[in-house]
Amino acid sequence: MYGNDFAAADPSGGDLLGQVEAAEAALRAAAARGRGGAVTSGADPEAYFADVIDADQKIEPRDWMPEAYRRTLIRQIAQHAHSEIIGMQPEGNWISRAPSLKRKAILLAKVQDEAGHGLYLYAAAETLGVSRDELVDLLISGRQKYSSIFNYPTLTWADVGVIGWLVDGAAIVNQVPLCRCSYGPYARAMIRVCKEESFHQRQGYEILHTLAHGTPAQRAMAQDAVDRWWYPSLAMFGPPDGDSTHSAQSMAWKIKRFSNDELRQRFVDMCVQQAQTLGLTLPDPDLRWNPERQAYDFTHPDYDELMRVISGDGPCNRQRMEHRRRAHAEGAWVREAAAAYAAKRVGRREKVAA
Amino acid sequence: MHGPFEFTLRLGDDALVAAQRLAEWTSRAPEMEEDVALANIALDQLGAARLLLTYAGELEGAGRDEDALAYLRDDREFRNCLLVELPNGDFAVTMAKLFFLAAYQLPLYTALAGCADERLAAIGAKARKESAYHLDHAALWVRRLGDGTEESHRRMQAAVDGTWPYVHELFAADPAAPVDPATLRGDFDTTVTTVLAEATLTRPETGWTPAGGRDGVHTEHLSYLLAEMQVLHRAHPGARW
Amino acid sequence: MSEGTGQRGGREPSPLWEVFVRARRGLSHTHVGSLHAPDAELALRHARDLYTRRQEGVSIWVVPAGAITASSPDEKDAFFDPAADKVYRHPTFYEVPDGVAHL
Numbered sequence: 001m002y003g004n005d006f007a008a009a010d011p012s013g014g015d016l017l018g019q020v021e022a023a024e025a026a027l028r029a030a031a032a033r034g035r036g037g038a039v040t041s042g043a044d045p046e047a048y049f050a051d052v053i054d055a056d057q058k059i060e061p062r063d064w065m066p067e068a069y070r071r072t073l074i075r076q077i078a079q080h081a082h083s084e085i086i087g088m089q090p091e092g093n094w095i096s097r098a099p100s101l102k103r104k105a106i107l108l109a110k111v112q113d114e115a116g117h118g119l120y121l122y123a124a125a126e127t128l129g130v131s132r133d134e135l136v137d138l139l140i141s142g143r144q145k146y147s148s149i150f151n152y153p154t155l156t157w158a159d160v161g162v163i164g165w166l167v168d169g170a171a172i173v174n175q176v177p178l179c180r181c182s183y184g185p186y187a188r189a190m191i192r193v194c195k196e197e198s199f200h201q202r203q204g205y206e207i208l209h210t211l212a213h214g215t216p217a218q219r220a221m222a223q224d225a226v227d228r229w230w231y232p233s234l235a236m237f238g239p240p241d242g243d244s245t246h247s248a249q250s251m252a253w254k255i256k257r258f259s260n261d262e263l264r265q266r267f268v269d270m271c272v273q274q275a276q277t278l279g280l281t282l283p284d285p286d287l288r289w290n291p292e293r294q295a296y297d298f299t300h301p302d303y304d305e306l307m308r309v310i311s312g313d314g315p316c317n318r319q320r321m322e323h324r325r326r327a328h329a330e331g332a333w334v335r336e337a338a339a340a341y342a343a344k345r346v347g348r349r350e351k352v353a354a
Numbered sequence: 355m356h357g358p359f360e361f362t363l364r365l366g367d368d369a370l371v372a373a374q375r376l377a378e379w380t381s382r383a384p385e386m387e388e389d390v391a392l393a394n395i396a397l398d399q400l401g402a403a404r405l406l407l408t409y410a411g412e413l414e415g416a417g418r419d420e421d422a423l424a425y426l427r428d429d430r431e432f433r434n435c436l437l438v439e440l441p442n443g444d445f446a447v448t449m450a451k452l453f454f455l456a457a458y459q460l461p462l463y464t465a466l467a468g469c470a471d472e473r474l475a476a477i478g479a480k481a482r483k484e485s486a487y488h489l490d491h492a493a494l495w496v497r498r499l500g501d502g503t504e505e506s507h508r509r510m511q512a513a514v515d516g517t518w519p520y521v522h523e524l525f526a527a528d529p530a531a532p533v534d535p536a537t538l539r540g541d542f543d544t545t546v547t548t549v550l551a552e553a554t555l556t557r558p559e560t561g562w563t564p565a566g567g568r569d570g571v572h573t574e575h576l577s578y579l580l581a582e583m584q585v586l587h588r589a590h591p592g593a594r595w
Numbered sequence: 596m597s598e599g600t601g602q603r604g605g606r607e608p609s610p611l612w613e614v615f616v617r618a619r620r621g622l623s624h625t626h627v628g629s630l631h632a633p634d635a636e637l638a639l640r641h642a643r644d645l646y647t648r649r650q651e652g653v654s655i656w657v658v659p660a661g662a663i664t665a666s667s668p669d670e671k672d673a674f675f676d677p678a679a680d681k682v683y684r685h686p687t688f689y690e691v692p693d694g695v696a697h698l
Binding site: 157 | 370377378381382383384385386387388389390394397400401403407420421424425445497498499501502503505506509582583586587590592593594595
């Protein structure tokens with residue numbers, strides 16, 4: 001169990017914002033509650049760390065932590081940050097062609113939020129003693145990955161809607177439990193991110209709803225987008241539990257709260273009714289309610305395809321990386337100029353002082 | 355002689371085309387923080403464009419809303435200045451364009467805030483705060499690039515030289531308009547002279563003063579910009595989005 | 596900082612700034628996060644864009660991270676709502692058809 005506050009955040013009830021707020025309240029409640037153990041940080045750091053985790057309190061940057069905990073968090077937070085930054089590209093692709101000025105403003109604000117989320121997350125990772133420059137290097141040299149989903153192309157305007165509904169929906173299902181992550185800066189960044197992402201998901205749903213109730217061509221565009229994005233969205237939860245390498249330890253450390261398959265199931269169960277309201281079909285003939293499990297049976301995504309996309313052979317991996325590398329390289333002279341300007345100011349001030 | 359419709363349309367088109375160009379930077383800025391900043395400015399310009407085009411449509415009285423004006427006019431019907439439609443170029447060119455645009459929009463919107471037309475006054479009052487922010491931002495970068503490295507100085511000076519001829523069009527006299535652009539030139543020159551000096555840049559001298567945007571005679575760049583912006587909307591006539 | 600932090604091609608990494616925001620009159624400045632910028636003016640500018648999305652009436656402090664001396668790990672953060680004039684940033688701006696859950 002995850003503490004007595006957990007019932008309030010049961011995903012079967014309440015909307016996502018409610019769950020995020022419950023996580024925020026739990027964070028404060030655990031901090032106020034104090035810990036059972038009387039271990040202090042100085043005497044036995046390992047016992048102190050375990051005690052804090054047991055009490056559902058947060059580990060903070062200057063606390064002692066196991067090296068593997070630190071490394072796991074750096075990898076996870078960095079990959080999350082990279083995903084936000086790379087994720088700007090597929091949607092950004094449609095800003096210039098958004099079909100109304102209102103949609104253009106919304107999409108621009110949304111993609112801007114992704115940049116902001118990437119920056120919150122890089123900042124959270126930096127509290128673990130790694131610099132953003134290093135993390136950016138790891139991304140553009142291909143040594144760290146980002147979410148596989150962004151290696152698929154956005155071919156029509158409806159893809160923007162589907163990314164909001166399914167991709168952001170899946171991301172939120174993944175992220176809401178991270179609001180309760182044991183590492184304080186990550187949990188706080190996720191609370192902020194989730195609050196903002198709720199708007200993303202709703203704007204996507206609204207786009208699709210409008211298309212699905214529009215002209216026959218718009219409707220076909222919406223269904224085609226759902227058909228292309230459904231399985232890649234399911235794959236966002238990662239490989240099945242049996243094949244997931246990092247899960248058990250992350251669960252023990254309360255970095256991760258639910259397994260890949262649990263979250264995937266939760267996502268499917270949410271989407272079925274939402275798709276019905278849209279009047280669109282999820283492309284899975286075997287999708288049906290299972291009264292015994294009280295959940296939907298569904299066809300799993302092709303995990304071999306997921307592995308191929310993660311390892312670099314998705315439709316857009318090369319394009320996304322090239323785009324990021326070019327932006328970084330072409331910006332170098334600007335960053336250098338800003339640094340040189342700042343150095344000159346400091347130099348002049350010192351001269352005046354002397 | 356131009357009526358308030360024409361005047362409002364010019365301002366709206368300036369803001370719309372500027373927003374479209376600035377938004378092209380999304381995911382391409384020199385630093386991730388700057389990506390957020392450029393998107394903010396693009397959103398402000400787009401917000402102003404929507405208010406202005408909506409009002410222009412009402413003034414015209416032909417039932418055109420913001421989207422009809424943005425998506426269903428051809429390049430010869432657009433009334434924006436040439437400056438905003440020029441390609442983004444490198445970051446220095448974008449900052450030079452933004453700097454000159456904001457140094458013009460700030461006194462323009464400030465004057466508009468005091469004009470007799472209540473709707474335009476309200477738009478001016480909102481937009482002038484945003485313009486002040488845009489001007490600060492652009493000036494901040496013009497100073498850093500001008501007085502940064504040798505390379506950035508060279509690029510910034512080239513950007514100023516390349517865009518400067520296009521500023522003259524902004525101030526063509528129109529005494530009947532709610533705000534006569536010719537009256538804004540003094541403020542503009544003061545701002546520009548100060549910032550360029552701080553940035554160790556030279557203010558160009560030019561006898562070439564291209565114009566025509568206000569009459570719908572544009573550079574070759576505009577119709578490409580519009581083709582991209584309008585393609586989806588036009589492919590589905592009458593559809594809701 | 597961990598070993599091997601930061602240096603590539605001889606360029607110093609851009610300094611880290613901690614950001615504090617006064618959300619409304621009457622409240623204290625609260626730590627909201629951090630960002631990178633080469634100088635204070637740019638740090639302030641980015642802080643405004645990133646952490647307040649330009650909401651009017653707030654006051655922002657930026658402090659070089661290196662200038663902070665910390666006594667304990669006990670840090671508390673505040674959370675900000677997006678700027679009030681960008682209604683489309685708020686989920687309630689969107690019409691959700693009746694009966695749709697989990698959105």
